[in-house]
Amino acid sequence: MNPTALKNTVFKSTGLIFASTLASAVLMWSSASFAAGTEYNLRVDGLACPFCAYGIEKKFLKTDGVKSVDVDLKNGLVIVKTKEGKTFQEDTLKTIVNDAGFTMRSVKKKTK
Numbered sequence: 368m369n370p371t372a373l374k375n376t377v378f379k380s381t382g383l384i385f386a387s388t389l390a391s392a393v394l395m396w397s398s399a400s401f402a403a404g405t406e407y408n409l410r411v412d413g414l415a416c417p418f419c420a421y422g423i424e425k426k427f428l429k430t431d432g433v434k435s436v437d438v439d440l441k442n443g444l445v446i447v448k449t450k451e452g453k454t455f456q457e458d459t460l461k462t463i464v465n466d467a468g469f470t471m472r473s474v475k476k477k478t479k
Contacts, residue, residue: 404434404449410472411445411464414438419469426467443472 414420420438423445427436432453437446445464449455457474464471 404432404451405454406449406477407447407455407460408475408477409445409447409460409464410474411443411469412472413469414440414443414445416440423464423467423469426463430463
Protein backbone atom coordinates (compact mmCIF):
# COMPACT_ATOMS: atom_id res chain seq x y z
CA MET A 368 0.00 0.00 0.00
CA ASN A 369 1.40 3.38 -0.93
CA PRO A 370 1.77 6.09 1.74
CA THR A 371 -1.08 8.23 0.37
CA ALA A 372 -3.56 5.34 0.41
CA LEU A 373 -2.48 4.42 3.95
CA LYS A 374 -2.90 8.03 5.08
CA ASN A 375 -6.43 8.16 3.58
CA THR A 376 -7.40 4.86 5.25
CA VAL A 377 -6.18 6.04 8.67
CA PHE A 378 -7.98 9.36 8.25
CA LYS A 379 -11.27 7.64 7.34
CA SER A 380 -10.95 5.21 10.26
CA THR A 381 -10.30 8.03 12.72
CA GLY A 382 -13.33 9.91 11.42
CA LEU A 383 -15.56 6.85 11.82
CA ILE A 384 -14.34 6.26 15.39
CA PHE A 385 -14.97 9.90 16.29
CA ALA A 386 -18.45 9.85 14.72
CA SER A 387 -19.48 6.66 16.52
CA THR A 388 -18.13 7.97 19.85
CA LEU A 389 -20.04 11.21 19.40
CA ALA A 390 -23.24 9.35 18.48
CA SER A 391 -22.90 7.14 21.58
CA ALA A 392 -22.43 10.16 23.82
CA VAL A 393 -25.51 11.87 22.37
CA LEU A 394 -27.62 8.73 22.87
CA MET A 395 -26.47 8.34 26.47
CA TRP A 396 -27.18 11.99 27.25
CA SER A 397 -30.63 11.92 25.66
CA SER A 398 -31.67 8.71 27.43
CA ALA A 399 -30.52 10.15 30.76
CA SER A 400 -32.69 13.22 30.27
CA PHE A 401 -35.74 11.09 29.45
CA ALA A 402 -35.10 8.83 32.45
CA ALA A 403 -35.54 11.69 34.90
CA GLY A 404 -38.44 11.59 37.31
CA THR A 405 -40.37 14.36 38.98
CA GLU A 406 -39.05 16.91 41.46
CA TYR A 407 -41.17 18.29 44.30
CA ASN A 408 -40.21 21.40 46.26
CA LEU A 409 -42.01 21.27 49.60
CA ARG A 410 -42.26 24.21 52.00
CA VAL A 411 -42.19 22.63 55.45
CA ASP A 412 -42.64 24.23 58.88
CA GLY A 413 -40.69 22.94 61.86
CA LEU A 414 -37.36 22.13 60.24
CA ALA A 415 -34.91 23.54 62.76
CA CYS A 416 -31.85 21.29 62.97
CA PRO A 417 -29.93 18.49 61.28
CA PHE A 418 -31.91 15.90 63.28
CA CYS A 419 -35.12 17.31 61.77
CA ALA A 420 -33.60 17.05 58.30
CA TYR A 421 -32.51 13.48 58.96
CA GLY A 422 -35.97 12.49 60.21
CA ILE A 423 -37.87 13.78 57.20
CA GLU A 424 -35.22 12.50 54.79
CA LYS A 425 -35.43 9.03 56.32
CA LYS A 426 -39.22 9.03 56.04
CA PHE A 427 -39.16 9.96 52.35
CA LEU A 428 -36.37 7.53 51.44
CA LYS A 429 -38.50 4.67 52.84
CA THR A 430 -41.23 5.63 50.36
CA ASP A 431 -41.38 3.59 47.17
CA GLY A 432 -40.34 5.61 44.11
CA VAL A 433 -38.27 8.25 45.90
CA LYS A 434 -34.83 8.65 44.34
CA SER A 435 -33.33 11.38 46.55
CA VAL A 436 -34.15 13.96 49.21
CA ASP A 437 -32.38 17.24 49.95
CA VAL A 438 -33.27 19.44 52.91
CA ASP A 439 -32.58 23.19 53.03
CA LEU A 440 -33.00 24.05 56.73
CA LYS A 441 -32.44 27.77 56.24
CA ASN A 442 -35.37 28.09 53.82
CA GLY A 443 -37.59 25.31 55.19
CA LEU A 444 -37.46 23.48 51.88
CA VAL A 445 -37.51 19.76 51.20
CA ILE A 446 -36.62 18.73 47.64
CA VAL A 447 -37.84 15.26 46.73
CA LYS A 448 -36.80 13.65 43.43
CA THR A 449 -38.61 10.57 42.20
CA LYS A 450 -37.58 7.67 40.04
CA GLU A 451 -38.64 7.60 36.40
CA GLY A 452 -42.41 7.41 35.97
CA LYS A 453 -43.22 7.91 39.66
CA THR A 454 -45.43 10.80 40.78
CA PHE A 455 -47.14 11.68 44.05
CA GLN A 456 -50.41 13.38 44.85
CA GLU A 457 -50.20 16.39 47.16
CA ASP A 458 -52.15 14.52 49.86
CA THR A 459 -49.58 11.71 49.85
CA LEU A 460 -46.70 14.16 50.27
CA LYS A 461 -48.56 15.93 53.07
CA THR A 462 -49.15 12.63 54.88
CA ILE A 463 -45.44 11.70 54.68
CA VAL A 464 -44.44 15.12 56.05
CA ASN A 465 -47.05 14.91 58.84
CA ASP A 466 -45.96 11.37 59.76
CA ALA A 467 -42.40 12.71 60.13
CA GLY A 468 -43.73 15.29 62.61
CA PHE A 469 -43.80 18.41 60.43
CA THR A 470 -46.31 20.59 58.59
CA MET A 471 -46.28 20.99 54.82
CA ARG A 472 -47.31 24.50 53.71
CA SER A 473 -47.01 24.20 49.94
CA VAL A 474 -45.68 22.09 47.11
CA LYS A 475 -44.35 22.91 43.65
CA LYS A 476 -44.03 20.12 41.13
CA LYS A 477 -41.33 20.18 38.46
CA THR A 478 -41.46 17.56 35.74
CA LYS A 479 -38.06 16.99 34.13
